[in-house]
Amino acid sequence: MNTHTASIDVQHHHEEEHHNENFITKYIFSQDHKMISKQFLITGIIMGFIGMFLSLLFRLQLAYPDTKFTFLESILGHWGKDGKLDPNFYLALTTMHGTIMVFYVLTAGLSGTFSNLLIPLQIGARDMASPFLNMLSYWFFFASSVVLISSFFVETGPAAAGWTVYPPLSALPKALPGSGFGMTLWLIAIILFVVSSLLGGVNYVATILNMRTKGMKMTRLPLTIWAFLTTAIVGLLSFPVLLGAGLLLIFDRSFGTSFYLNEIVAEFAGGIERVGGSPILYQHLFWFLGHPEVYIIILPTFGITSEIISTNSRKPIFGYRAMIGSLLSIAFLSFLVWGHHMFVTGMNPFLGSVFMIGTLIIAVPSAIKTFNYLATLWKGNIIFTVPMLFGIGMVSLFITGGLTGIHLGNAALDINLHDTYFVIAHFHLVMGCAAIFGMISGVYHWFPRMYGRMMNKTLGYIHFWITIISAYFVFFPMHFMGLAGVPRRYYSNTAYDQFDVFMDMNVFITISAIIGGAAQLLFLFNFFYSIFKGKKSEQNPWNSNTLEWTAPVERIHGNWPGEIPHVYRWAYDYSKPGAEQDFIPQNVPDPGQTDELEEPNTLVHNPATQKETAH
């Protein structure tokens, strides 16, 4: 895929390079944050399409459990024998689908793309604090993706214990075909992934704290940066726990320990004498990451959406400080509520109610955010650009999915709802679709910043409408199935007569999913077409205030040719009364303000900070 990126750039690269760079250092092992951002984006898009394709395969099975599709045998071999999906492979498909979407697309693909692109450009820095670690972060991610995908070519198939890989299915190599070598590869991939995300996170935090341009106070940072900062902090504090959990799991699998196993399990696995551990320990460790993880996914898109909604409403974001406060409190609370995933695994009811209260409290800062979006839109001078539509779509999906979170967070209701399609509907709307919408809106919005060209608008509108309608058509009906008790992770429900009424609904969902999936091909086409043939972008196509639009369109190392712009105001001076234009970029001096800006630039005397990162 790097040859992709490479050919892309040769196209319209303006000769600015006075550094002696060759093809490899420039396009492959690049240390420039803008190139690394593109590498993350394109890898993320590829992983996204793989993940989507897997979901269409298992959707086909759910809609037509008795039909034979001969093409399945030709693409899946013995897993699609006689045109029927193998039940074990069904589990592998959902596992890989969930893993890819959660970690590879919406964690690395999302944060990797936008944190890398926007942090240096929006805070006014020449690059990341450590461009080298930044490059390593991408390559660990790349290696991790390769290892994960390679598990499709293992004889026993990829991991099949669900994206949460609970033991014993994940701990006993003989439990399922997918518990074999595929599971080992899954664990290796995730460990590489954790390393990548920690390298990225360390860099993002250090850059935001240390490298802001003069005048860029924390309270003048665009909300995107605040969102990336909290995301990085949450990641730094939760991924190591996954690392620990994974380490113990590897020992259980391969070295005969029993951290997660006890007598019952040993009997079931053919008399292996292993006692003393507990699968519930794994669940605690996993969800200590797992719940913050869903915020790692959604927080960056909160930032992106804030930026896009404010710009396209031509209004300051409503409640800037409340937005920051809610980001921080969501981040903090996200570490205290992991138990809501374990209400039915056997938990002291008192503990359950503690987790329940914590969970319901998170609804408050979340509601603050959505109300602030609506208040920003209210009486705004709204411009319905493509990114704006996706941004509004993100808010819509987040609200729809968020409301069911209140049901699921209730320990008593969850006994009925747990592991049903109600959960699937909830997390796809609130996290899956909302974050995908935020990510897509970011791509449309910052595409001109990345490639110097605009994406096609008409295709964008078509893409938006088909996507939002199909998203609701796919996931909304699942609520009713879940309420009726249809369990998730089941290959087929034909054995249960009471679920026959959902046959038509399943067909409807699958057809909607196929249409929605096809619409993403429009996006794919638009993306690659526009890289080469898109309309040339203006300097500041959305009349935006943030610093990235002051850097020259042709991308150069170090971002700004001369001095880095200084900052004199916050990022949201839209439609300011008395101003000539309806926007005032952050680097325009504010005559009303006489703050500390006139002081001489006193950089820390520590020589390491003074080292220019433009190399």
Place this chain on the structure above:
Amino acid sequence: MANTATLTDRRTQWGGGKSPFNISYGKLMMWIFLVTDAFTFSSLLTAYGFIRHSFSGNTETPWPSPDVVFNHFPFLHGVHLPLMFVSLMTFILIFSSVTMVLAVEAGHRMAKKEVVKYMFYTILGGLAFLGCQAWEWTQFIIGSEQGRTLADGTIIHGANLAINEYGPVAFADLFFIVTGFHGFHVFSGVVLNIIILFQTMDGVFEKRGHYEMVEKVGLYWHFVDLVWVFVFTFFYLI
């Protein structure tokens, strides 16, 4: 007046164009990494707490008393010296932290020779600790002469990932993985220290005009030391 001064100080400190904590990005990154690493260790120690707790009140295979398990001392065969050896290990590690402080301090004075000297002592301390740990593991793996007789009459000696003479296997599993993970950190620290030592001898930092790298590995070294205090407390004291 003083109040206003500190207020503006804080403002200018965070106002962009400089580091709010007056430290380089490299040191900041080291701090962030250490917080992260602390969470990794916490996850392992949480696993320890969880599993150990599940053994409370278990009279059949009670959690072993560290005094009984770790009572050997090199060359003093058969003498019962509970926790003496591990105390020595701990002392060595803490002492190597002291020499690390001296190395950092010498770096501030740009005293190359002293940096070399104290880095060398630190490395020595690290290696000694690793050696002790190897001995400690060996003793634990070999076990006692009498061993333990299981219900079916077999006698087991010592411990590994599948058996444990002294009590539940879980104790051995946890011991090996937690002290192993810590030992791996010490080992990485020694490797880093050796690299920095060679760079110091090459005059790399002298040319650079500051010994910040020594400070960075110093932070790491103190962290590894601090973690040991927790590991020690969990496995040997309670």
